[in-house]
Amino acid sequence: MLRRFALNDGSLGGKQVGTFTYDTANVQFAMTISKEIPTDDLPLSLEGFAARGKYELSHEDVLRWIKGRICPPGRHNIREILSGNCLNEYDEFSLLMVTKAKCDKDELYIVEETVPTSQALTPK
Numbered sequence: 001m002l003r004r005f006a007l008n009d010g011s012l013g014g015k016q017v018g019t020f021t022y023d024t025a026n027v028q029f030a031m032t033i034s035k036e037i038p039t040d041d042l043p044l045s046l047e048g049f050a051a052r053g054k055y056e057l058s059h060e061d062v063l064r065w066i067k068g069r070i071c072p073p074g075r076h077n078i079r080e081i082l083s084g085n086c087l088n089e090y091d092e093f094s095l096l097m098v099t100k101a102k103c104d105k106d107e108l109y110i111v112e113e114t115v116p117t118s119q120a121l122t123p124k
Helices: 044-051 058-065 078-084 090-100
Strands: 002-009 015-023 030-033 106-112
Touching: 015 090, 030 044, 030 058
Parallel strands: none
Antiparallel strands: 002 015, 002 106, 015 030
């Protein structure tokens, strides 16, 4: 199943600056940075990619981005953090969902996009 999220920036009034996807079957991440947002307006975690003309991020790029936003697995009190968030084991995606990708580095956050039931059932 492909889960899709809008990547919004609170410092831009909640404007969408990209799209984040997670393929649950293949455990693969991807991200697209919007070309419509001026590079200088992007948070530093995305600005470097856009400045190099890289708007489609690979699984490895996105995983590195995620790891910069969540607690590392070796953190001193990681068991307490996991149990406090009803998580049985360390999982990057689960931790990202708990925090909605928010961290102290910028004002980015994710919002899951849903397909309306009428569209999901309509044959193409």
